Amino acid sequence: MRVTRRAALAMLSAAPAFGLARRVRAAREVTIMMILWRGETGTEKGFRDQLREEGIDASFIVRDAGQDVRRVAEFAAEAKARRPDLIYVWGTPATLALVGRRGEIDPARHVTDLPVVFAMVSSPVGSKLVDASRLSGRNLTGTSHVVPVPDQLRAMRAYRAFTRLAVLYNPTEANSVINVAELREQARLLSFTLIEEPVPLAGGKPDASDLGAVVARLMPRDPHFLYLGPDSFIGANSPAITGAALDLGLPTFSATEAPLRSASALFGLVSRYDNVGRLTAHKAARILRDGLAPGAIPVETLARFSLVVRMDVARRLSFYPPISLLDFAELVG
Structure with missing residues (x-):
């Protein structure tokens, strides 16, 4: 209306x-x-x-x-x-x-x-x-x-083209479920494979006891990026998630600022x-x-968003941003 x-x-x-x-x-x-x-x-x-x-x-x-x-x-x-x-x-x-x-x-x-x-x-x-x-x-x-999902995906593709995107999310959080539904629609429109991995539940609540193993379960499906959406549980546990992904050589894109400041996400298009x-x-x-x-x-x-790249993570992964992004990206670490 x-x-x-x-x-x-x-x-x-x-x-x-x-x-x-x-x-x-x-x-x-x-x-x-x-x-x-x-x-x-x-x-x-x-x-x-x-x-x-x-x-x-x-x-x-x-x-x-x-x-x-x-x-x-x-x-x-x-x-x-x-x-x-x-x-x-x-x-x-x-x-x-x-x-x-x-x-x-x-x-x-x-x-x-x-x-x-x-x-x-x-x-x-x-x-x-x-x-x-x-x-x-x-x-x-x-x-x-949250930056609109199509803009997030454009930022990812500006860093490196991909055909398989993994998403780890909390199925009990309404905003996370909405975000994954938006990713599914974009996967259909843009012809990429979305690899969905809900976190396990214990007593109806998300279980943080072994998130490293959850990340490891993604690897046989060979994702090009791990996507962390606007999910409070994922954000609170992002050090464990991004640390496990980094150890496995899987670059992480974050839709929110916290995993870029206090964890090991590689990059993200975010609102401060x-x-x-x-x-x-x-x-x-x-x-x-x-x-x-x-x-x-x-x-x-917000009218403006920040493309943040963690250079310390890029060095660990040997996965550097293209020169075309360097003029406007915020490089940290």
């Missing part, structure tokens, strides 16, 4: 709870609840830094789900009781648990009457947080950090966590300072 400028203005006028009252509150210190998924990241630093630059004086209530989606229900209940001026939430699982999918919202469980900004949601449309207009029409807005946090804070400021309704602020990704 396309939303016109007139419709967007109507949404603004129809949401007084996020209008003048919020503008008045921004003149004093505001309270922001931060719901994290796996502890502090560079996204939160960027968020706080940008809020200060936007002139927002804020105190923070920080809660960490520790990758346990059940804890988000506790935080939602706490938010309803404490009534912060705004809630910041990191990642797809936590955001879905906090606000619900379109058409599946339960006011008894979900936060429906406090402004929410989300960050690091890989597919806001695919996750049914917003529709194709990228306007929620309700109490949330936010940012996505700090910049994602800053963009999210700008949206928060539009709510807290300017009085805009969250539902009339579009969900966005």
Whole structure:
């Protein structure tokens, strides 16, 4: 559904709870609840830094789900009781648990009457947080950090042509399943073989006990690259995954920044966590300072991405980037 400028203005006028009252509150210190998924990241630093630059004086209530989606229900209940001026939430699982999918919202469980900004949601449309207009029409807005899959694949092919791509993913994480579905469609369109390897589960949860063996199972199928998508479990365990791949001579492409900074991915086309946090804070400021309704602020990704190449990994693999990439790639390590 396309939303016109007139419709967007109507949404603004129809949401007084996020209008003048919020503008008045921004003149004093505001309270922001931060719901994290796996502890502090560079996204939160960027968020706080940008809020200060936007002139927002804020105190923070920080809660960490520790990758346990059940804890988000506790935080939602706490938010309803404490009534912060705004809630910041990191990642797809936590955001879905906090606000619900379109058409599946339960006011008894979900936060429906406090402004929410989300960050690091890989597919806001695919996750049914917003529709194709990228306007929620309700109490949330936010940012996505993932470069579109076709652009990621072009970056991979600019590094080296491939016909077989392996992907390791968590089948219990909605954004990961969506990402693999997008890869399947691109494999059909671009005529390459996608080698799918879901991580094993133990008691319904992803099992990190022997990820090296999971990577090794890929090798008889002779993949040219291992793809790590926007998957919190994969990101948290990327040192073990990329280390095993490196030992086996398998180059890894990452769709997110963390495996390039704190693990051994070879390269990736990514959004910087700090910049994602800053963009999210700008949206928060539009709510807290300017009085805009969250539902009339579009969900966005960054306008620019970074092609990061780990040269220490390239040397280990003897797999160097072509000269054509050197003019704009960020070379680290």
